[in-house]
Amino acid sequence: MTLELIIFLIVAAVAIFAAAFMLVSRNAVHSALFLVTNMICLAFMYLVLNAPFLAMVQITVYAGAIMVLFMFVIMLLGAEKLGETPTRYKWLPIAGVGLATLFLVTAYFAIAQGNVGALKPIAKSPRVRVVHVGQGVPPVTVYLNNDRVTDSVGYGAASGFREVRAGDYNLLVFASTNGLTPDPTKDSPALAQPISLRAETATTIIATADRLIVVPEDLNTIDAVQTVRYTVVNALPANPPINFISIDPANPNPAPEDRAKYITILAPALPYGEFSRTTTLPAGKYKVAWEINNQRVNAPADLDARENTSQLIILYPEAGPAGSPTGRSTELVLADRTTSAFGGPNNIGETLFTTYLLPFELVSLLLLVAMVGAIILTREETVKRERKRVVVSNSAGVRRLNQVSASAMSLTEHKKPSEGAAD
Amino acid sequence: METFATIVPLVVFIPLGGMIINMIFGRQLGEKGVGAVASVAAASAFGVAALLFFALSRFGYEAAVINPPVLTSWISIPSANIEIPWQFRVDTLSVTMMLVITGVGTLIHIYAIGYMHGDSRFVRFFMYLNLFLAFMLVLVSANNYLMTFVGWEGVGLCSFLLIGFWFDRKRGDGWKNSNAARKAFIVNRVGDFGFLMAIFMTFWTFGTLDYYKPGEPVHAAEAAITETAVAPVAEGGTSGEGGTSSEGGHSTTAYAGPKGIFGQAEDMLREGRTIRFGNTDVPIRVVLTLIVLFLLIGVTGKSAQIPLFIWLPDAMAGPTPVSALIHAATMVTSGLFLMTRSSVFLAAAPAATFVITVVGAGTAIFAGFVALGQWDIKKVLAYSTVSQLGFMVAAVGLGAYSAAYFHLITHAFFKALLFLGSGSVIHAVEHGHEHAHAHGHDEAGAHDPSLAHDDHTAEHALHAIADDIGAHGDPSILHDDATHADAAHAGGQHTATNTPIPETAEHEAVFDAQDMRNMGGLRHRMPITFWTYLIGTLALAGIFPLSGFWSKDEIIGAALRSGFTNGELKGFIAFVLLLLAAFFTAFYMWRQIRYVFLGTARTEAAENAPESVNLMTIPLIVLAGLAILGGLLNIPLGISVGAVVLVVAIFAAVVFLLALRSQRRTISGGMLGFQLLIGVIVVGVAFAFGNSVEGLTLWLEHSVGATMNLGPFNPLLAIIALVVAVGGILLAERIYGRLNPLTRKGRDPLEARADTRPAFALANAKGYTDAIYGALIEQPYNRASKWLADRLDWDFWHNWFHERVIFRGFNNAANFLGEPVDRQGIDRLFLLPSRAIRWASGRLRGLQTGYVRTYTFTMLVGVLLVIFLILFPLLRQLIGG
């Protein structure tokens, strides 16, 4: 009986009672207000259910717009007073209650026995991408068992993420010879090693000249928004360990004694084929460089660390235009967005505008049409025209109706519903 | 001979061609053209017959059997062994008949051009005449019974058509004509039944119907040829043997091929075969007797013997040329021809020949008696024809085939002459009647004189058919008296033209131009007709040296021989009866002469009667010539030919000069020349025959199977016959020899005398034959047919059976099927789904309440149902577990 549960029960009770009063109330305005109460309670529920955005939308749209519209119409029509005309189908409420009871019972059993609570969130399938930084190696094609992950990835290039099923695979790297696509059945892989892929992970496979560096990453939510997560990979062969440093731009080349003031070591002593621990940085622009034994290897490069990204920095030997090594090293920065918080507006927005764009458009179109229709429906001429078009048969009811409509030409005065309903 | 005789189909086809030409082009040709075409066709046929005649005489009188060009086999059923070909037989018998038919026929054609002038159906008349010629020639040129039968039926048909030619007369007269035609046809039909039975029996017995197969010789003829003199061979059952014995002695080559019926009959007679009919075996002689008796039935029908002669007097309803051609010269002789052809059968059936003789002789005397009391000029001649046919049939029965044939030929001459003459008289009297009553109807062209008299002939026919037995004892009652009577009956044309003249109303009684009482004194008015008629009368009466004398004498001589020399009963009977009949013949013919030509005219019509046109008188003259000289055909044994020729020639010259003198007033060059021409031709013919005594007999013997039973000339008999004839004439002269033979009351002298009145009445009533037939046959028949028609057919069959059983039954069944089955049952069944659907939809309509809340409720129920279905396993688990 935690606090949450208590609050939940209270709110739920309020919601149910509000709904009940809404049903029972004679006064339409009261009913509307009760409904608003109900909606607010539901908004609270949404909050409990990790749907902040929806909670706000509920308040705004439902309670704020729709119910207001209801109110407008109620007041317009003066429907707070309802006539006491005898009902036609007396059995209907009783049958309805019976139905409702039946439904509830069924639902209860369905829910109770359905093990709804045992539902598990859907796990995201692992993702894989390949980076090729092997010097002197022709473009590679990577296969996971018999599944081709990437097409030929050129030197210094990285493929996009590809979702694969979680499991254990045999990673096969084929080097395309003579520009032809290698055939996994015939050719022998250049490199092969087993790999295991788990859900909720994103794996980057870096192909160097002689080895594969597998870098798992977690692309889930970063708690602190204004942070950047980074990982540095050393793909420079035949080199002693590297220090990956960020340089204060004010003083790019400080003296050794000022090093501590102006230079921050982001990834210390990273040997070849290893990757650093994933750490975070505050977002911003940095000047980074790497050095060997405190000797700067390259000129400082810019690192644009945006928030909510996960940066993978790969250091690899540079290749000249002809593919020959130049002797220098360069970096490859792969920045990926991390996912937003579940239920947050970011998340919803992302999903809305990527996966569900089309329904969104359609629904908005629908809304537009509804607006226009509502306007048209309530125009004077429409009503009049409808009145004239009424006669379809000559039954007594229709004739009476026409008499009524003929006598009710003036729209400005509206009769009381009791009088109107007496026909 | 064979090749020459192949022209014989022409003799049939030329008249047929003439008919077709008239049929197609008749309208364009006009009267003269049509008549010319028809007469030329007949004359061409005569020419062909003459050619055949000459060919036969040239080539040794062999018979030739010719197949027509296209019709190689007529009826051929090989599997049943039936082979009846259409073959022409050219032998002396058939050629003789052809000559007679076409010769007399040509003359009558020419006569008819003038006679039928102005008739509306002129073309058709000549078409029928030519058709008749064609059929008759088929009859005589046939080589088998069936072809003969075809011709037989064909001439019966043409007789029907021609007798009823004026069937469309107004005021009931047309009906009289058509009734007469029908009577002729039906009576002929009865005879045809006999003929058919004979054919069937013949075919059954012999397996074929051919007289003689091609190439088969005629035995008896052969035998006769080889003997110079013909001895009288005893008749009765031995002719076969007699023929055989003579054949055995003189046969040239025995013929071994297929034989016709006569050859087979002779063989069978020799063998004494029996023929199997069903379960019985009948000896051949009996079979032949039966065949002959059946043939006799046919002959009595066609040749108007007792009992089937009744149609011949009524056939006078037809135009006179028809009467002359068909009912005097040709058709009625076809029975004779048939008998002569079947002479082999007759020779083998003595019982049948007895019947034949008796029938013939009885007919001769009966008809001769009836002719005494007739008033109609043509009726007299009709009964005279019947009587003479009786002569011929009796002769055939006696076995004197050549005598019968001789009489046939001469009878053709003078009877045709008499008929044509009577037609001329009738024509003239009608004209006279018109001119006498000059009512301003000068449409002589429109007036059809032929209408009137033949109308009345038809009226006579009507009386004959009517059932009032004794009412018309004196037919003169029904006609107008001897005073003037308007010819209101003359086709109604008088009435059409003389409406305002009151005389029409006066003379409403009918004028009969054929009644002899309306004539008289026509001798001076119509000299040519008179003289030729006189010649015909004398020839018919049998006055020496005219042709009738010779032929009649032969017949009576045959009877005498048969009766006295051979001791046959039939001969006795025949002799007596035929002599009496000869007496009667002379008597009534002279009576007719007195009534018609001599004395004074009794009516205005007779006073004004003109002579007929040339077209009509020339044939009369030709026939008169033939009547005189016809006796030269068969001069009997024992008389010098030259003497006979001389006498005849002198006689002919006298007659012609007399005739010339009396008609000098109206003579024309052409007529004189024509008469002289005739004389030359006839003398030539006489020379052609002159070298053979018994020319006809010898000529015919080549074709007739049996012997001819001839004998030499018997002068005593000739004198007796002559005395009888002259006695008849004198008696008639005594009774009727006044200016006006009629008594004051207009009755016949015989009728006026009390002792002869019953006889006269009987004769006048034609022996009540028509009444008897009516009562015995017609009325029961009519009653039976009426019963069948009214009771059986109408009441029972139609009213009850058809109406009740079929119609109502069907209706009821249909109604049953329609109403309860279809409407109630099936319709209900098929309406059921629609009704069900309507009911259901009516119920389901209630679902559409229009109330939203109910709809919502329904929706929710549905949702709940779906949820249940989805959660069903879970719930089951729940309940179960």
Add this chain to the structure above:
Amino acid sequence: MMGNPSIPIEYFVILSAVLFVMGVLGVLVRRNAIMIFMSVELMLNAANLALVAFSRQWGDVSGHLFVFFVMTVAAAEVAVGLALIVAIFRQKQSIDIDELHQMQG
């Protein structure tokens, strides 16, 4: 507050069911058209609650999006529906749906 799912999801779903049922009852029982609309809104809200609850359970944000769409559609529907009610009211001077049964068959 980004919660750990301390409240079991069944509670939410039951709550959602109850609210839904109440909305159904409202639709069935009430005759005022506006009341019916409000009941429908209640039903929609209940459905939304269930959606969000399950979204949290699955960890999939698509549920939120669906709720978003539902809200939009509800808004549209309310607009049009109320316009209809106004039009009907103008004609019949009454918004008792029991009087709107012209479409009955």
